Amino acid sequence: MQLIGMMDSPFVRRVAVSMAVLGIPFEHRPVSVFRHFDEFREINPVVKAPTFIDDDGTQLIDSTLILDYLEQRAAPPARLMPQEPAARRNALHLIGFALAACEKTVQIAYEQSVRPQDKRHAPWLERGVADAVRAGTWLCGDRLMQPDITAAVAWRFTQHISPGEFGSSRYPALAALSERAEALPAFVGAPLE
Incomplete structure (x- = not known):
């Protein structure tokens, strides 16, 4: 099995961490959709990570x-997903918010790096991420599951792209969840590059 893409993508990283937690061995191919466009297009003509x-x-x-x-x-x-319908709905709800945070952070990064200062849309940059995380254990019970992985990856990515924008004091439960998760071998083995 191959996972293609860079670990600085939260979408690639969530798959890598999940595969490690599931105990599924894979080869990581760190091919960038930007720096290695032609190489990526040979693998996947859509040039989308993860592949x-x-x-x-x-x-x-x-x-x-x-x-x-x-x-x-x-x-x-x-x-990594609950099987009971109500718990699964809750997990999907939490994952949806975490993925939206990832997407918004990617858009903020593009807005800040690509668009000239005088063309940036300030209200877009000021939008925040809701702290939907409960303090204490994992989000869906007593073990790490997909909502935890996705939320922790989203938090770390947001902190990497916009340091200081969404501080730990503003979202203490989310920061604590991410800190617990980032200490686990599956996260350590898939570092944000």
């Missing part, structure tokens, strides 16, 4: 689709 290639040649793009595919390969007790 996942299974041993049988199955190619998937989009972290959510890749993770759904991998969930179905995992034994039910090891899965």
